[in-house]
Amino acid sequence: MDNQSHFATYNLAEPRDSKSYRHIYFTCFFVIYVLILFLNIWLIVVIVLERALHEPMYIFLCNLCINGIYGATGFYPKFLYDLILDSYVIPSYMCALQAFVIYTSVKCEYCTLAVMAYDRHVAICRPLDYHTKMNIFVCVRLIAFCWTVSLITMAISVSLSNRMALCKYHIDKLYCDNWSMVKLSCQSTVINNTYGFLIIAFLFTLFVFIIVSYIKLAVACKTSLECRRKFWQTCLPHLFSLINFSVAMLFDTMYSRYGSSDFPESLRHFLALEIIIVPPLFNPVIYGLKLKEIRKRLLKPFNNIKSFG
Numbered sequence: 001m002d003n004q005s006h007f008a009t010y011n012l013a014e015p016r017d018s019k020s021y022r023h024i025y026f027t028c029f030f031v032i033y034v035l036i037l038f039l040n041i042w043l044i045v046v047i048v049l050e051r052a053l054h055e056p057m058y059i060f061l062c063n064l065c066i067n068g069i070y071g072a073t074g075f076y077p078k079f080l081y082d083l084i085l086d087s088y089v090i091p092s093y094m095c096a097l098q099a100f101v102i103y104t105s106v107k108c109e110y111c112t113l114a115v116m117a118y119d120r121h122v123a124i125c126r127p128l129d130y131h132t133k134m135n136i137f138v139c140v141r142l143i144a145f146c147w148t149v150s151l152i153t154m155a156i157s158v159s160l161s162n163r164m165a166l167c168k169y170h171i172d173k174l175y176c177d178n179w180s181m182v183k184l185s186c187q188s189t190v191i192n193n194t195y196g197f198l199i200i201a202f203l204f205t206l207f208v209f210i211i212v213s214y215i216k217l218a219v220a221c222k223t224s225l226e227c228r229r230k231f232w233q234t235c236l237p238h239l240f241s242l243i244n245f246s247v248a249m250l251f252d253t254m255y256s257r258y259g260s261s262d263f264p265e266s267l268r269h270f271l272a273l274e275i276i277i278v279p280p281l282f283n284p285v286i287y288g289l290k291l292k293e294i295r296k297r298l299l300k301p302f303n304n305i306k307s308f309g
Contacts, residue, residue: 009091009169010089010091010092010176010181010184011089011171012082012088012089012171012173012174013170013171013172013173013269014088015174015269016266016269018083019086022086026080029079029083030076032076033072033076036069036072036076036280037072039281039288040065040068040284043061043065043288043294044062044066046294047059047062047294053294056119056134056138056139057123059143060139061116061294063112064109064113064283065284067108067109068109068279068280068284070101070105071104071109071276072280073101074097074100074101074175075098075175078094079174079175092162095181096158096161096176096181098176099175099178099181100155100158102175102176102276104151105150107153107154107199107203108146108150110206110245111145111206112146113238113242113245114210115142115145115146117209117210117214120213120217120235124217124221125220157195160178160191160192160195161178161181164182164185164192165185165187166185166186167184168184171184172268173272174273175272177252178196179192200253203249214239217235237287240282241279241282241283241286244278245275251271251274251275252272
């Protein structure tokens with residue numbers, strides 16, 4: 001049999017002591033997934049139903065929540081299914097789909113954070129031009145840009161990894177990603193490496209753009225108390241999200257490209273899962289708590305219950 005033929009299935013890494021603790025793992029990850037769905041959907045519904053929140057900042061936040069649900073759904077249902085069956089096998093086409101969904105979500109998140117930074121820059125530094133520069137049509141185009149860039153770049157990435165003949169079939173990760181799939185090939189990975197570094201450079205450029213935008217905002221807000229208040233109220237959650245997501249991405253990139261089997265297994269899995277667990281849970285919580293307009297409307301049902309009580 002040809003040693004370099006394409007395998008129909010991949011074997012994913014098993015959680016540590018999965019046979020003994022799989023029911024505990026299942027319960028924990030099921031609760032996390034339900035929380036991600038509940039928190040993000042709740043925030044989306046509040047933004048959609050409240051006309052006062054139909055502003056660019058909240059529309060972009062709504063896109064961030066939709067993206068969080070999309071990315072989480074690329075991982076949790078399959079992983080929960082694996083835990084139930086205690087079988088960590090995935091067909092090659094499903095592996096490509098999972099990698100596509102998870103990393104489309106990663107790229108879309110970064111693009112959305114960049115768009116939100118631009119929105120805050122216009123709102124605070126050029127308030128008189130805000131409604132002209134950030135009308136509904138501009139918002140739709142910016143959201144379309146986030147998804148289009150993410151979908152196209154990820155489709156190319158998946159196509160490049162799927163064209164390669166494989167000589168191994170074990171992915172040392174709890175879910176599929178393109179670089180882990182590429183590392184299974186016996187062929188040259190120069191094209192994949194080059195494209196991967198271009199994507200990393202693009203994301204790093206977005207990161208620099210966001211940081212520069214917030215530095216300029218901080219400098220512009222020094223002279224005005226009202227600007228400083230607006231900066232801390234609306235920009236702080238964005239900075240928290242950016243730092244949290246950038247750390248998660250750094251962990252994931254370092255793990256995928258340079259992760260060693262010498263690392264403790266629990267640490268390897270933590271590095272791989274951080275990007276799947278923390279951002280989609282963190283975003284709705286930090287925005288819901290920090291942004292006054294959202295917090296007030298999120299807590300409205302509880303206030304109504306109190307008044308009836």
